[in-house]
Amino acid sequence: MAGPRSQEYSRLRGMVEEALPGYLSPAACGAPDPLRKAMEYSLMAGGKRVRPVLLLSAGKAVGGREEELLPFACAVEFVHTYSLIHDDLPAMDDDDFRRGKPTSHKVFGEGMAVLAGDALLTEAFRIMAESEAAAAQPGRAVRAIADLARSAGAEGMVGGQQMDLSSVAGTADASTVDEIELRKTAALLASCARMGGILGGGTQGQVDALGDFGTQLGLLFQVTDDILDETASFEEMGKGTAKDRARGKWTYPVAYGLPAANARAEALGREALDALAAFGGEADTLRGLVRMVQDRRS
Amino acid sequence: MAGPRSQEYSRLRGMVEEALPGYLSPAACGAPDPLRKAMEYSLMAGGKRVRPVLLLSAGKAVGGREEELLPFACAVEFVHTYSLIHDDLPAMDDDDFRRGKPTSHKVFGEGMAVLAGDALLTEAFRIMAESEAAAAQPGRAVRAIADLARSAGAEGMVGGQQMDLSSVAGTADASTVDEIELRKTAALLASCARMGGILGGGTQGQVDALGDFGTQLGLLFQVTDDILDETASFEEMGKGTAKDRARGKWTYPVAYGLPAANARAEALGREALDALAAFGGEADTLRGLVRMVQDRRS
Numbered sequence: 001m002a003g004p005r006s007q008e009y010s011r012l013r014g015m016v017e018e019a020l021p022g023y024l025s026p027a028a029c030g031a032p033d034p035l036r037k038a039m040e041y042s043l044m045a046g047g048k049r050v051r052p053v054l055l056l057s058a059g060k061a062v063g064g065r066e067e068e069l070l071p072f073a074c075a076v077e078f079v080h081t082y083s084l085i086h087d088d089l090p091a092m093d094d095d096d097f098r099r100g101k102p103t104s105h106k107v108f109g110e111g112m113a114v115l116a117g118d119a120l121l122t123e124a125f126r127i128m129a130e131s132e133a134a135a136a137q138p139g140r141a142v143r144a145i146a147d148l149a150r151s152a153g154a155e156g157m158v159g160g161q162q163m164d165l166s167s168v169a170g171t172a173d174a175s176t177v178d179e180i181e182l183r184k185t186a187a188l189l190a191s192c193a194r195m196g197g198i199l200g201g202g203t204q205g206q207v208d209a210l211g212d213f214g215t216q217l218g219l220l221f222q223v224t225d226d227i228l229d230e231t232a233s234f235e236e237m238g239k240g241t242a243k244d245r246a247r248g249k250w251t252y253p254v255a256y257g258l259p260a261a262n263a264r265a266e267a268l269g270r271e272a273l274d275a276l277a278a279f280g281g282e283a284d285t286l287r288g289l290v291r292m293v294q295d296r297r298s
Numbered sequence: 299m300a301g302p303r304s305q306e307y308s309r310l311r312g313m314v315e316e317a318l319p320g321y322l323s324p325a326a327c328g329a330p331d332p333l334r335k336a337m338e339y340s341l342m343a344g345g346k347r348v349r350p351v352l353l354l355s356a357g358k359a360v361g362g363r364e365e366e367l368l369p370f371a372c373a374v375e376f377v378h379t380y381s382l383i384h385d386d387l388p389a390m391d392d393d394d395f396r397r398g399k400p401t402s403h404k405v406f407g408e409g410m411a412v413l414a415g416d417a418l419l420t421e422a423f424r425i426m427a428e429s430e431a432a433a434a435q436p437g438r439a440v441r442a443i444a445d446l447a448r449s450a451g452a453e454g455m456v457g458g459q460q461m462d463l464s465s466v467a468g469t470a471d472a473s474t475v476d477e478i479e480l481r482k483t484a485a486l487l488a489s490c491a492r493m494g495g496i497l498g499g500g501t502q503g504q505v506d507a508l509g510d511f512g513t514q515l516g517l518l519f520q521v522t523d524d525i526l527d528e529t530a531s532f533e534e535m536g537k538g539t540a541k542d543r544a545r546g547k548w549t550y551p552v553a554y555g556l557p558a559a560n561a562r563a564e565a566l567g568r569e570a571l572d573a574l575a576a577f578g579g580e581a582d583t584l585r586g587l588v589r590m591v592q593d594r595r596s
Contacts, residue, residue, distance in 0.1 A: 030453030035460040039452065086416060091408035110389035114412060115460045118384060118419065122451035125423050129444035138436035145443065146427035153420035154337065155328030162333040162413045 008285045009053055009292065015066070016052040019074050020044065023127050031119060038108045038116035039123075043081050045099045048296075050289070051076045054217070055192040057285040058210045064200025071131035072144055072199055076192050078124035079152050083161070083188075085117040092165060125149075133199060144195040151191030160184025167249065177250045185225075186218030193217075193286075209275055213286060216272035221293050223265050226251035227258065232297065269294050306583045307351055307590065313364070314350040317372050318342065321425050329417065336406045336414035337421075341379050343397045346594075348587070349374045352515070353490040355583040356508045362498025369429035370442055370497055374490050376422035377450050381459070381486075383415040390463060423447075431497060442493040449489030458482025465547065475548045483523075484516025491515075491584075507573055511584060514570035518563055519591050524549035525559050530595065567592050 022028060024040050031039065052073035059069040088095040088103040089110060095103055105113035125145065128134060134141035150156060160183025167180065193214030197207035229243060230253045243249075253261035269290045276283045320326060322338055329337065350371035357367040386393040386401040387408060393401055403411035423443065426432060432439035448454060458481025465478065491512030495505035528551045551559035567588045574581045 029451075030448075030457065032452075032457050032461050034464060035452055035457055082416075086412055089409070089412060091412060111387070111463050112460065114384055114387060114389060115456055115463070117416075118380075119452040119456040119460075121416065121419060122447050122456060126444060126447035126451055129440045129447055134440045134444070135437075138440045139433075142427045142432045142436045142439050142443075145440075146424060146432070149420055149424035149427055150328075153327075153424055154330075154333055154417040158413055158417040158420060159328065159330050159333055162410065162417075163330050165409050165413070166332060 006288065006292070008057075009288060012053045012056045012285070013049045015056075015070065016049045016073055016077065019070055020077060023071075023074055023078070023123065029123060029126075034108075034112070035115060035119060038104060038112050039120055041101075041107065042085050042098075042104050042116065043078065043120065045101055047077065047081070047099065049077060050221070050293070051080050051189060051192045054189060054214065054286070054289060055196040057283075057289065058193040058196025058214070059200035060196075061210070061279055061283040061286055062197050062200040062202030062206050063282075064196065064202075068131075068133040068136075069196060069199055071127050071133065072195055075124040075127045076148065076188070076195070078120045078127065079148065079157075080188065082117040082120035082124070083152075083157055085113050085120070087161060089113060092161070121152075137199075140199050140201070144198045147191050147194050147198065151187040156183050156187030156191070157185075160187070174250070174255065177252075181219055181222045182215070185222040186215045189218035189221065190214035205278070209278060210286075212275035213272050216268050216275060217289060217293060220265055220268040220272060220290065223252050223261055223268065224293055224296060227253050227261050227265070228297075230254065230258065265294055304586065304590070306355075307586060310351045310354045310583070311347045313368065314347045314354075314371055314375065317368055318375060321369075321372055321376070321421065327421060327424075332406075332410070333413060333417060336402060336410050337418055339405060340383050340396075340402050340414065341376065341418065343399055345375065345379070345397065347375060348519070348591070349378050349487060349490045352487060352512065352584070352587060353494045355581075355587065356491040356494025356512070357498035358494075359508070359577055359581040359584055360495050360498040360500030360504050361580075362494060362500075366429075366431040366434075367494060367497055369425050369431065370493055373422040373425045374446065374486070374493070376418045376425065377446065377455075378486065380415040380418035380422075381450075381455055383411050383418070385459060387411060390459070419450075435497075438497050438499070442496045445489050445492050445496065449485040454481050454485030454489070455483075458485070472548070472553065475550075479517055479520045480513070483520040484513045487516035487519065488512035503576070507576055508584075510573035511570050514566050514573060515587060515591060518566040518570060518588065521550050521559055521563050521566065522591055522594060525551050525556065525563070526595075528552065528556065563592055 020043055024036055024043065055073045055076055056066060056069050060066065084098060085104045087093050088098055089105055096106055097103060104116055108116065128141065128145050152158065160180050163180045164184055167176065190211045193210040194207050197210040252264060272290050273287060276286060318341055322334055322341065353371045353374055354364060354367050358364065382396060383402045385391050386396055387403055394404055395401060402414055426439060426443050458478050461478045462482055465474065488509045491508040492505050495508040550562060570588050571585060574584060
């Protein structure tokens with residue numbers, strides 16, 4: 001991806017990158033030093049910041065202000081980071097590397113990794129509830145908080161991870177895997193898009209459309225992840241690859257092959273763009289995210 | 299404890315006991331069944347519900363309505379339950395029994411126990427943000443949510459658990475242990491009391507006084523817990539006892555002996571009551587909590 005859309009992504013990502021450490025500073029967060037260090041290690045490990053950029057872009061598409069959206073954008077990255085730390089635990093996916101670095105429990109021990117995740121999740125809600133937007137527009141803030149909690153919780157991400165965990169032992173069919181992908185990945189991305197819409201003051205119709213966009217983008221994200229797991233090397237991904245197949249996990253490319261998986265990615269991208277039909281140029285950054293996810297190599 | 303104060307405690311506890319399962323019902327919470335089962339196992343394991351009763355009593359002391367306070371009261375019990383599940387994990391305190399029943403990871407496995415805790419924590423924020431009070435009084439709701447997140451997160455409970463975890467290996471002195479107790483136990487109880495005050499529409503002075511009361515009650519709770527760990531049997535406590543001494547942990551009774559610990563409990567109780575000096579009979583249920591904690595046998 002190149003051109004103005006990509007530049008806008010880089011700008012928003014840079015804004016998030018710059019804001020994130022502030023929420024862990026001693027002035028903002030009273031963590032004991034070892035805990036702060038573990039939280040920071042994973043939070044600042046060089047993620048692509050797709051979720052916060054999605055929230056910011058969705059909010060701007062309905063006229064929201066960046067400085068009001070930013071704390072919520074950072075909060076969803078906190079939530080995403082906690083989920084990675086816990087997913088990597090030995091009792092879960094048992095991964096030793098993430099983004100080219102040893103995972104949290106490899107560096108700090110399992111107990112600390114559990115706590116770093118717990119703290120990141122809890123602090124996400126602190127950041128949102130203590131934000132200026134929460135004081136100025138508390139009605140919007142509680143709606144956004146409720147949306148994130150539902151999408152990250154038992155109905156969404158945690159529920160999906162539980163189903164995924166159980167699916168290793170059992171035999172998951174295609175419809176179960178669809179549900180896992182919806183819960184585990186798409187729910188949080190859909191929530192990011194809706195949160196932007198809510199906080200930016202969008203109509204219910206706009207919020208719903210943004211949610212549809214986020215769902216399709218999330219499924220696209222997941223299928224490209226599964227494709228990369230099959231095709232990419234450790235160096236490209238910064239983590240072990242071809243693990244899904246080795247573990248006997250059902251994924252789209254494993255079950256139907258790469259050409260079918262690529263076709264599905266194209267279709268999901270089109271559906272994502274269709275969800276934005278009612279928006280004009282103000283949603284171009286969102287449209288650019290589709291191409292970026294389709295083209296990603298890591 | 300007997301008499302009207304005790305009856306009021308039982309009534310409020312019963313109200314919480316009755317409301318809790320509803321928040322996990324399929325209509326309210328879209329958890330996959332195995333996850334729901336694990337969440338329910340720990341949530342409905344017969345806790346004393348001190349934190350929700352504290353929140354309800356504090357809210358009523360400033361004129362709050364029970365039905366508006368109840369979702370927040372249940373949410374703090376969700377947070378408390380998550381913390382117990384994670385604290386019991388093998389990588390943390392490694393406990394096999396809790397309230398006379400096998401701990402979550404012994405029944406459901408470690409991965410599921412981590413996820414059940416994650417889900418309970420996240421659902422707590424969903425319950426608060428989706429409550430009727432949050433729609434009617436969003437400004438109060440975000441303040442209460444922010445207060446709970448700060449007290450349960452890196453500055454409070456999670457931070458305290460991390461210091462506690464690290465203190466097993468090292469040698470913790472009395473002032474470090476004071477800080478651990480403040481963070482790990484007292485912060486959440488203080489938050490419950492403040493949340494009641496905020497949601498009930500109390501003045502800042504009332505909210506602060508309730509917070510002071512909660513802090514003293516929390517420290518009292520911790521010192522009686524340490525005393526019980528020294529003196530009670532497994533049958534009484536429903537979990538292993540004398541573990542602190544065996545693990546070389548610094549606790550007040552281990553360091554200074556039981557008579558000194560009992561004297562400290564008396565002093566903390568007096569300080570808790572002093573914090574309520576500006577309140578009249580409307581705070582009698584709160585006052586009753588002091589005696590109840592001092593007299594507890596499990």
